[in-house]
Amino acid sequence: MIIKIAIRFTLMLSVCMLYACGPSSKKNVDPYDVSHIELNSPPAKISMDRHTGPFAVGAALNFNAELKPLDPSPIKNVQLDTTHKVVEIAPGIQFSAWTFGDQVPGPAIRARVGDKIHFSMTNRSDETLPGISMAMAPMMHSMDFHAAMVSPQDKYRSIAPGQTIDFEFTLNYPGIFMYHCGTPMILEHIASGMYGAVVVEPKSGYPTKVDHEYLVIQSEFYVKPDPAGKKFNGAPLYVLDADRLKASQPTHTVFNGKHNGMVKQPLLAKPGERVRLFVLNVGPSKTSSFHVVGTIFDRVWLEGNPDNQMRGMQTVLLGSSNSAIVEMVIPEAGSYIMVDHHFANASQGAIGLISTLSQTKPVDLEHHNMEASAMPQDPSTAQGKMAFESKCLACHSIGEGKKLGPDLAGVTLRRSDAWLSQWLATPEKMLQTDAAAKAMLKEYNNIAMPNQGLNKNEIAQYLAYFHWIDRGKK
Numbered sequence: 001m002i003i004k005i006a007i008r009f010t011l012m013l014s015v016c017m018l019y020a021c022g023p024s025s026k027k028n029v030d031p032y033d034v035s036h037i038e039l040n041s042p043p044a045k046i047s048m049d050r051h052t053g054p055f056a057v058g059a060a061l062n063f064n065a066e067l068k069p070l071d072p073s074p075i076k077n078v079q080l081d082t083t084h085k086v087v088e089i090a091p092g093i094q095f096s097a098w099t100f101g102d103q104v105p106g107p108a109i110r111a112r113v114g115d116k117i118h119f120s121m122t123n124r125s126d127e128t129l130p131g132i133s134m135a136m137a138p139m140m141h142s143m144d145f146h147a148a149m150v151s152p153q154d155k156y157r158s159i160a161p162g163q164t165i166d167f168e169f170t171l172n173y174p175g176i177f178m179y180h181c182g183t184p185m186i187l188e189h190i191a192s193g194m195y196g197a198v199v200v201e202p203k204s205g206y207p208t209k210v211d212h213e214y215l216v217i218q219s220e221f222y223v224k225p226d227p228a229g230k231k232f233n234g235a236p237l238y239v240l241d242a243d244r245l246k247a248s249q250p251t252h253t254v255f256n257g258k259h260n261g262m263v264k265q266p267l268l269a270k271p272g273e274r275v276r277l278f279v280l281n282v283g284p285s286k287t288s289s290f291h292v293v294g295t296i297f298d299r300v301w302l303e304g305n306p307d308n309q310m311r312g313m314q315t316v317l318l319g320s321s322n323s324a325i326v327e328m329v330i331p332e333a334g335s336y337i338m339v340d341h342h343f344a345n346a347s348q349g350a351i352g353l354i355s356t357l358s359q360t361k362p363v364d365l366e367h368h369n370m371e372a373s374a375m376p377q378d379p380s381t382a383q384g385k386m387a388f389e390s391k392c393l394a395c396h397s398i399g400e401g402k403k404l405g406p407d408l409a410g411v412t413l414r415r416s417d418a419w420l421s422q423w424l425a426t427p428e429k430m431l432q433t434d435a436a437a438k439a440m441l442k443e444y445n446n447i448a449m450p451n452q453g454l455n456k457n458e459i460a461q462y463l464a465y466f467h468w469i470d471r472g473k474k
C-alpha cells in the first residue's frame, strides 16, 4: 500500500515537472486567462448632446501611415464622429464616402494591453460641408471595435444623425484590430469608407527594436460615375456601385485609402534599418497576399500578437479583417515594392513603396501599374479606363513599353476601330484569319491574348479610352 502511494506520488511529481503545474509555477500563467483580463464595461450611453468642432480628437489617434510612439496614459479618450464626405480615392476619382473622423481609413488608435478606451461618437452625417451642394442623405451609423470584448447589442448600437454614443472597454489582447461601422447593410457601410485600425501593443512592448513603424491598411472600392451625372468641383462624382459590390468586383484595391497609395510618397527607411509594418486587410471581400519585393519578413506576428510568431516569410495571407505585424531589414539602397501578390489586386492600385530615396521614378513600378495622371471626364471613357486598369494592365502598359503584350499607347493610330473591335471580341478568330494579328502573335512569342469575354458596350468603352489616350497625336 505504502509503495503504491509512493509510486503514485513520484508519478505525479514527474508529471508536474514535465508540465510545470502547481500554483507556484510561473511558466504556466496564461495572461489571457479570465482572471487576468477585464470584462467589465458599463452600459453604453446614448444622448442628444452632439459634438461640435473637430471630427476626431484624442492623443492616441494617428492620422498618417507613420505611427506616433505610444501615448503612455492608461486611459485613452477617443472621439471619432461619422461624416459624409467626398474623398479622392484615385487621381480624378472623387468618391462620395462615409467616414469615421472625416477620413478614409479613419484615424488609427494606438494603445497598450490593459489600457481603457473611453469612446465617444456623434453621428454627424447630417452636417453639410462647405463646397458640397449635393445632398448625401444622412443615415444611421454605429461602431464595432474588433479590439473589444463587449455585448454588440449594447455597445455597437446604431445611432441616428445628431445622436452621440459613449462606451468604454479594456484592451485585453495585443494585435492590430479592425474597427468598422456595423449598421446594415454592413457591406455598404464598409465599402463606403467606414473602417480603421486599433494597434494594441503587448503590455511590456514588442520583443524587438525597430527604426520605423508604419501602418498599411488594404481595402477595396466599388465605384461608378453618379448615374444622375452629379459633379464635385467640376469633376464627375463617383458613387458606390452596388452591383459590383455584391459580385465582389472592385474597381480599386488600395493601400491607406489611395490608388497607388505611398508610391508618390514612399515610406522612408535607410539601408540596414529594420522596419515594422502594421498590416490590416479590411476587405470587405478580398484576401490580401501581402508581400514586399526585395526583402524577406524576418518576423511575422499574425494578427499583430508576438505569441503568433513565424520567421522568414515571403508573403502573409490576410483574409478580410485579418492583420499581421511584419518586420524586415532593408538590405541596400532601393525602392522596395509593397504589393498584394494577387496581382489582379495590385494592378488595381494595391501598391506602395518603402524607399531609401524620397523621390522615386515611375520605372520602378515597371510590371505593376502606370501612374494614373489624369482622368477622362466622359463617364464611358472613364469606365473604359477603370476596366482597363483592372483587366488588362497585367499584360499591357500605356506608354511604358512591352509586357506580355504590346504597349497600347498609339494603338488607335496603327489599327482601325473596326479592327480593334473585332480583335477585342474574338482574338482567337483574328489570329487565324488576319495577317496583322498573325504577325503580332509571332512577335509576342506565340503567346495568344486570351478572349476577355467582352460585350459590345465594354468594347466601345475600351475604344473610347484608347482614343482618349491618343488624343492630340493624330
Ligand SMILES: [Cu+2]
Pocket: 098, 140, 141, 142, 181, 182, 183, 189, 194
Ligand atoms: Cu455606417
